[in-house]
Amino acid sequence: MTTHDLPVIAAVDGSTHSRQALDWAAREAVRRGLPLLIVHVMPLTRNVDEETRQREADELLAASVRRTELIAPALRPATLAPLDFPAAALVSLARDASLVVVGSRGLGGFRSLMIGSNSLATASMASCPVVIVQDSGSEEDDRPQDHGAACTDIVAGVAADESSEAVLEFAFATAAARPGARLRIVHGWTMFSSMLSGGPVFDRESAAGSAERSLSEVTAGWEERYPQVEVVREPVNGSASRTLVTASATAALTVVGRRKGGESLGLGLSPVAQTTVTHALGPVAVVPC
Template identity: 75%
Template sequence: MTSTDRPVIAAVDGSSHSAEALDWAAREAARRGLGLTIVHALAPDRPSEREDRRREADELLARSVRRVAEVAPSLSPSTLTPLDYPSAALSALSHNASLIVVGSRGLGGFRSLLLGSNSLAAASMADCPVVVVHSGPDGEDEPERAPVPSDIVAGVAADESSEAVLEFAFETAAARPGARLRIVHGWTMFSSMISGGPVFDRDAAAEAAARTLSELTAGWREKYPQVEVVREPVSGSASRTLVTASATAALTVIGRRRGGESLGLGLSPVAQTTLTHALGPVAVVPC
């Protein structure tokens, strides 16, 4: 199965957050020329309740299909109602998906939580990139939020994990004509020291970070010449920079290391903070 055969999956549960995620998924599938599958998982329950819940699921999926017809008329979405817990269903479906899109919170979440358990589980365990679409405080974008942002922001580390993040970020930017890609690399004097770089000379450490970022991104501009690229080596907190940038970004892209899924260790502190506090959509890419 090639990447063009793998659909974008949108998880819906009837909440306003999942409706916004559905809109985002539909537009992204249309941009990339991919199919769209709308999923509503039915958690196992008593057989006596299953028929009513199945009927409610069918109604929700029918409404979702109608919504997609308004947002992205070129799509003909399919629907699925797996009998499983949402996080487990999405994890299983991720093996044959290009992208999973979820809302930041669902119907079962407490309003005080910044990120729902299913969203966090999907971002931590999926085999494909997961986009978490953050909403305003009441499930709606703030009315004063302004013109639709076009920047794609990617947070990269000084190691091989950056390849997958950069690939996804460049693909996303290329699908948006005129989009600018901002590549952020956070550094500190401590990180310079442990990488064998300058220890006491801040200017030299800054230059070393800039060189590292240039090396990480070498070759990508040739592959995607249509994408405007801005490199941003940042001294200090990378997560603070990414959270701030997310307020005016169409998408913020971060990485997640494979191998820690069973223990919930895939998300680094920077990724966890960015995903939890971001002010716009965040893509978590397994590396």
């Protein structure tokens, strides 16, 4: 199996969030021409006997397959039910996946939390991009719906250095798979970041021009590789994470990098990625870089 054949993994646990993640994963697998693998990780618990646990897993996976048939009848997804801790299993499976898609919270998630611990841990440690799908509909109507159908923008947050290559590659490929999609490339800058990069320190207009040039340099060559994608570059004076969270409300997907240096937060996410994932109003892709 080549890297172009590696599946999109959809993690399901029976929650509304995971069903919405399954819907998103099925549509993305079709767009990218990739197989879909539906995974339900059977929890390690003594409260349920093995036979009951396996029966419930089989029922959930069968229901998930039927759900995908309503979205993409020709997809023919495979299923898997490993016995493990959810995040550990998904991180392991991510080594042979193109993409892992999870809901923002599972059955055990507290409503007061914007994102569950398993979703956050998977995004922090997986070796492939992880998409976290936020709750976007009412639990009263759980039929498959494309809540992002009206959104065409793909938003990518990039830094003005080589660490953004993986983010750009994923963002351009995602936009290219969606006819008519526009790619907004966002780069947040401040006078302090200008100073750290050796740019102007006291002249805001010069610093803005320096940021714009840096963004052009980082993104150079990508439009030639993806001529079908409309690109908008947005150097923003201020918080990149705030800009990305705002943009996520009307984006089909917001893409951020899991940059080195976030380990101090304990979960391997940079501050920008952490804030975006936690507060985004739409699906967020976390790309290892």
